[in-house]
Amino acid sequence: MANKAYQRVYTQLEAITKATVTLKAQGVANDELAVVHGRLAQVVKTKGDMVTLQVFSGTEGIPTDAEVTFLGNPPVLKVGEGLSGRFFNAFGNPIDGGPEVDGEERQIGGPSVNPYKRRQPSQLIPTGIAGIDLNNTLVSGQKIPFFADPDQPYNQVMADVALRADVDKIILGGMGLTNDDYLFFRHSFESAGALDKIVSFVNTTEEPPVERLLIPDMALTAAEYFAVDKNEKVLVLLTDMTLYADALSIVSNRMDQIPSKDSMPGSLYSDLAKIYEKAVQLPDGGSITIIAVTTLNDGDITHAIPDNTGYITEGQLFLRADSDTGKVIIDPFRSLSRLKQLVQGKKTREDHSQVMNAGVRLYADAQNAKTKLENGFDLSDYDLRCLDYAKDYAVKLLSIDVNISIEEMLDTAWKLFAKHFSKAETNIKQAMIDKYWPNGD
């Protein structure tokens, strides 16, 4: 971003913290970009003629006589078809050695869609993973995170989901990705031959954390270009939103704001909502679906980051290692897709929701039986059958390595019910039992 000739250069900083600098300046607009000592910064506060700037790459080595120039506009991204297949950094500059993208400059973090102009999401996004498609069906225009401990293979699952989903564009926003994960995404996109429909904005752990704050807005500005201007179905992948929130807390801390729960800024809910609510089904057919990753600390979902996320997103997919089967499963109790009823039984077979509920309820009974077993009590015949069922259910349906059609998932579930239970024990509506209960078992 080159300086414009007529701009005034300031050379005296009044205060410097790890993430911000403060100086006297006039005529500065809120949210405007500036260059401080050659680094990009953004106006976050003005008070009288004192202006506070958030320096994205950190303030290490910035002297009090650093040169500061204001650029006169908030952060922008050049949008155009040329974005496809490219990799960018948090500032929207190419990192793949390719040329700059030609196109129209758009301010990132723009206004929200008028809720009245939205359409109800109604298109199924099948992933082949039964823990998702059967129990937590995804719908276009939805926003949903994976909740996972850092040791879970969430990036792999997300890449699988993205590549199997029937969408026009995939936009990856990587925040604090390790270099290895960045290369993993790059490799899986390349080897799937899908590179031309993918746009990536990446901030790796080698880069300063505050830069991450730009990634979601960059990714979503690109997504809005394809969804609104081109009426395309866009899938946005954001990983890892916990690292994004950590960067938010660094900045708010440096600005002396009073922290709320878990030393997160009081505005965390609004900050996250601004990103996730960009997910939308548009009237002209375009859509933005957001799948994110929120890493947890030892499965704790009461921490401010997953907690606020859960209130914003339309459900969550909870990854868990199942010790009974050795598989990584999508936890049926803690996972939820709030939009599933918009497609279940409408875009899928009529028995879908009844089968899903019965499957999970019986799995819950198995958990009770397991507790009894652990406490040293005798198990009833029903308990034993539940435990057998739970193993089958985890391996054949919940495990993330399952890749079958929804029809096959439903048939598999009926077979498991018939194998382990009587009709009455499933509590399913009689009409469905009459039609789908496997004969001869």
Add this chain to the structure above:
Amino acid sequence: MKSTGKVIGIVSNLVTVQTFGPVAENELCFISVGDTRLLAEVIKVSAGKASVQVFESTRGLKNGDNVEFEGRMLEATLGPGILSSTYDGLQNDLTTMHGVFLQRGEYTDPINREKLWDFEPLAKPGDKVAAADWLGEVKEGWLPHKIMVPFSFKGEYTVKSIIDAGSYNVDTVIATLTDESGEDVPVTMTQKWPVKVAIKSYREKPRPSRIMETGVRVIDTFNPIAEGGTGFIPGPFGCGKTVLQHAIAKQGEADVIVMAACGERANEVVEIFTEFPELIDAHTGRSLMERTTIICNTSNMPVAAREASVYTAMTICEYYRAMGLRCLLLADSTSRWAQALREMSNRMEELPGADAFPVDLSAIISNFYARAGMVVLNNGKTGAVTFIGTVSPAGGNLKEPVTESTKKAARCFYALEQNRADQKRYPAVNPIDSYSKYLEYPEIREFLDESVEKGWTEKVAKAKNLVRRGREAHEQINILGDDGVPMGYHETFWKSELIDFVILQQDAFDAIDCNTPIERQMYMLNLVLDICDHRFSFDDYEECRTFFKNLINMLKQMNYTEFKSEKFNTYLSEIQNLLQENGE
């Protein structure tokens, strides 16, 4: 002459303004950014400086930008045409806005000024009237919309003239009133009212004396809410708060429903205006949208307008209440509103209270809940505003400031429980912790005795006790093991499971089960209690479990079938057979 000012400080949407001339707390002002004017509200004044919260993004705003104060507070525009509208938190009509994106500084009229309404006068020249008295009536769809003496009018007025019946737009002067000093005042079909001030133009506010039916068994049977009552639904995410609230909105026995989507998901609002026009109100047979108004400030819309949205919604309810109608206000979620207060308080660098919320949070919440209620109007007719808010406690922990403050203010408490939700026992309302204080009101008990059946509250108490005892038995079974407890424990536990599965749990997505009229609720509770009174004899707990599972399955199938239909009766006789085979 309007006061003016200049911007001297900006932190996100909190702007400090150097003021020239007098300003009032909560006064509105416009800040000019280029050609755009941004609406803002004064939230603090000190030493010639006003702190204002801007209802829009402040991107591009500069120190030195001009500010013009408006000399009025945030007001709602009240008049025919509000019903079925979709507004933002400041009552801008979202349906008449241009473009897919919300444009900053675009403000639209809440009311259609051209539309003609068929006016019928109700007052005649010479009548003595006061604020909120009915002057005339227009048909707003199906609803008799009263044109009233504006709420801001003080003292007694005499009707000097009133327009003849006919079609007029809302700005037509429909009456001229003469005040006590002999001055003539024109009245049109619309009026304005500051949203943060309660409308108190009524004769008295008695205690609520009847129940508002919701068709949700765990509410109507176990903890009913009164017409003109208050209630709240706290719960962690994923416990079905929104599904429950939508069920109440669909089935609630009210004339007018206002849904305030306050800092929640936009897709939930989309669900309302996609589905409600298709759904039929079971009480009136009309489309649900004909009685519903949506105020939405979704989570990505400007934070400051979140607080305004609940007040705007309440003002609209109070307006319809003054017409003698029963209104239901649903706000999802009041925690988001509290968080908006916290964000502002934080930016103003106020000393924080618990969890960094402002210290007056509790007072703000109880003031707001106090605006609900049943009232007797000046003409002796009654109207009601029932208010149900949801609360989203951080981490699902109910010991947090918003839940605790709300608990002090609301009379009904519907605690959603993670554990029940995990087991897919929906609605996940905890039957033991939840309560309705209205069950203690003598007038409500009397109402239930008459409208449901004599001794109904005692039956409900009995059912609750069975659930409580079942829980205790379950704990003992878990500690001592199936074999370690007497047979009676298993029976007690399974009786509570019976109530749980048949009465408490309800399938919000099943066409029949979703809505249970009170008559059917009475029938089912009596049936279930009769079963619980049955003397069983079981050889072992395994037999007990199988027996009850069977019984529950049949009763659940009953819930899925048309009330007293052939199939329903078949299940009933099967159940009776089953009971005859066991015990006496």
